[in-house]
Amino acid sequence: MNNFEQLQEIFREVFDDPDMVITRELCADDVEDWDSLAQMNLVAGAEAKFGIQFELDDLLSWKNVGDFYDCIESKLN
């Protein structure tokens, strides 16, 4: 499973939807349950699964899944 697919797994767990498919363009407005609490679970999920820690500027800057994913990749490299 590549990192994008792993991120998709995190989304599936948080939104309790095993068929959920994410794209780079997907954003909070597109998903009904994607509120601030869900956002916190997504962040905690990514930190735990990828073993990284986000900075405040990261959390404040993401506009969509693509930004979130790129940030994970940059932390991993």
Add this chain to the structure above:
Amino acid sequence: MYTDLESLSVLNKAKKYNPKLSSNAKRIYIASGAQSTQHLASSLSYLLNTRGIETEVCEGEYNSFRAEILDKQSKLYEFNPDFVIILPYYTDKFDYTQLWENLQGRTVIQANIVLPPTSAYGRYGANVDRTLEQINFNMLTDKPANVIIADINELAAQIGKIQWFDSTAYAMYKLGCAMKYVPALADYFAGIIAASIGKTRKCLVLDLDNTLWGGVVGDEGPFGITLDPNDAKGEVFRAFQAYCKSLNERGIILAVASKNDENIAKAPFKENPNMLLHLDDIAVFKANWNDKATNIREIAAELNIGIDSLVFFDDNPAEREVVSKLLPDVLVVDVPKDPARYVQALYDSGAFDIVSLSSEDAARAKSYSNNLKREALQTSFSDYEDYLDSLEMQAKVEKITHAIPRFGQLINKSNQFNLRTQRYTDAQIEEMATDENYTLLTVDFKDKFDYYGIICCVILRYAENDCFIDTWVMSCRVLKRGIEKLVMNSIIDDARKRNANVITGEWLPTAKNSLVKDLLDDFGFTAEEVKGGAKKYTIKVNNTKPYTHKIGEMKNE
């Protein structure tokens, strides 16, 4: 404690958890200071549900605990909670005790303040400002009966303050602790709530092999099991037994459920002096070949307590699995592979957490502390001889006729108290033990504080009228107790019985054994320096007389 991924799983499950509320659901209100509580609220409700407790949780507004508690028209009083959790952040410097009187008739769970890991005064901080410590201390001294102090500061300390606080998450979401510790915080509150509505556990059901001792008693016998205080692994199992014993002294019932023949399972309790738990500490002893679930059911029936007041501790994951499946009401402790971590695992399970001391508990705790005081008083002494007297030392000197593992172990690892540093294999020891030209002695030792096991080994080799001290090793844990004198008396005794005229010995210097350089000189042996700095010794048996010491003969219990 949850791993990061377990925490995540709790958070995600809690997010989806949507309880159907019945009328007898417990009502919990979270009144918070400067921190958000949404994830705490959902995790708490979810975790209490897994403990079989239905709840309805209502969150107060962010940083509004004072107003909500002081204003009788607030949504807190409208909600009419059974439990009020007051959760301050460290910026909420406040005298909490004055809030409590408004909450009479409800159970108040007052979280203390987690002291932050930074101070303007740097590491000198505690010398300057102890306001937060004082607030926490006042909570404890002033609390009325309906208030339970939740020691969150200790929880955070156990996790580690630097891990606990997440400034990024606080700035972003006003989370008082890192997201991954929210489940641990929720579990802490869940434990308090469960305990305060009487969901407390009364009995610890223990497995035996690899739980109370290392190894399998059926294969290795009551003395072959790993339980020797001189062995790292033995020490670990003894520490677990000591913890179980302290639970028992606190009033927790102990029971045994073991797949074993009963007489084999009971043998260590009766015969092995390294056992800290004794048969009369065990209220129900089930050792048979029935499955554990059946035995556990019978234990509950015999004790006349509910299945849900039992805690099961077994190193075998398969047994734990079966018991979890068949008896879901039993709390099955998630036992780690490393026995060194057993005590922490049992502690972390929160199995026997309480929220108040019953009058019985209090009396027990008091008599326990009185005992400690009495012991402390008894151990006051004026000089070293007096101190030795107070130790109530006992020893047993035995001749062995077969190799025992401890003998080889002590001989091969002792460096300091070791006259000749001869190393022998178990096979060589066996040969000497069965050869009539040798006497092999062991010394078993205890005092009022501890049982030490075998702490000294001696090998005497006889040739014509000469008794040669081939080996004399001793554990350094028991120096300066007079054991040397006891051992010398035993050597002289043995030499007399075998009609030896002289006792001879040697000190062969190594980098580590200068401790015993003058040992035999001090016993009046005549020394002769030989090359390499070694010393050869002789003494006539007729010129010896028994040395006095303070060690009594060990009585078998």
